[in-house]
Amino acid sequence: MAELVKTLNTFAHDALIGGTEIPLLTKAVTLAAGSGTVARGTVLGKITIGAASVAVAGAGEAGANTGNGTLTIDATTPVLAGAKPGVYQVKIVSAAVADPAAAAMAHVFDPDGDLIDIIEAATTPGTTFSKQIKFVIVDGSTAFVAGDGFTVTLAAGSGKHKTVDSTAVDGSAVADCIAVQTVVVPADADAKGEAYTQGIFNGDHLIFGGSDTMATHADRLRELNIIVTNEQ
Template sequence: MGQTPLIEKRHDGGFLVTEARGHRSRDIVVLGGAAMILAGQVLGLKAGGVASAAAAAANTGNGAITMDASTPVLSGGQLGVYKAICTAAAANGGTFAVTDPAHNALGNATVGTAFSNQIKFTIADGATDFVVGDEFDIDVIAVNGVYEALNFSASDGTQTAAAISFATVDATLADQSGLVVIRDAEVNSGELIWPSGATPAQIAAASAQLVALGVIPR
């Protein structure tokens, strides 16, 4: 009597051959790129922090806050929520006290002038002036950058192999936290996912970049 062959489907961590004890081989990072990241997908690192900002619902002033487009997170930036709270109101202006996620004071932000200490943003005046107590929250979700699918034609860092996604993560609509294999591991080269159309030379070069991290394709 014949037996139906068992076919193992792709699953979380299925590409791993060996890894270090404990959690040394893995890190939790931010995955992005407006794409579905698959288990075993080779990733590159787009340097730079990621932060979003929003006004408190109860604000009187209707001015807006804008994070710096190129470097919203600066040296010393921390994960978590920063706050900017209005401490002095003025016609077409105002002063906001800025604190880090641990509630340490970072200085004052003046309406219309860029604030630059751990995070970088500008608060703009609106049609309705700010009042004391108006607040903006700045949520820093990544300080070192975002991992995206490897892209050999890029020039933003994602052209260099930097990690392998442990699991499938849907980052099509927004950046998501995800687990990656980033060091001290052996992986099955046949189960890695490379960019569509990757040439043998490109795969060989990217594999060497993984080896330099201590992630060895077999």
């Protein structure tokens, strides 16, 4: 539950705080192992996306596919920007034909059921980039037919926090809160911390990951009722 910072003992009146017109609220957070030194004023993102897994989901008996092709999640970058936890559907909508040569076509639906991409199965191994997820889909010796398909499940993340970075693909690309105090996080263990979830802060004293700037996360911070000013 969010806490209201009420007393001088818990309210750190330094250059980070831009005013008290909006009450400061805080919450306890777990900082993910390997985060290093997370300084006071660091904007944190939350890990909401975990590992990816694949299952056959054809229209045949017990979900079997007619075609014996495969879908394999990319080993290096299975999750792309904008991905969300849940089940993605990859549905074959047209079979491969030999003349003219063409691979099977598939629709990709996100966990909300929205069509996000139309892709083509490769006849030889290759990488298929779909929006939000990255995988390889290859026709086998028996071609896919309409109604064949796969599911790609992205597990929910750990819910732990680390420095926000817009290039991250585990959910921590999205700002969630601001570190209250500096915490040194070991490489092999998580650490407990506290984070502001609301208030007025001096933008010059906020810290971001990667090459991110205040402009990268301004809209999201406003949504959180984290108001940024440059007044001292």
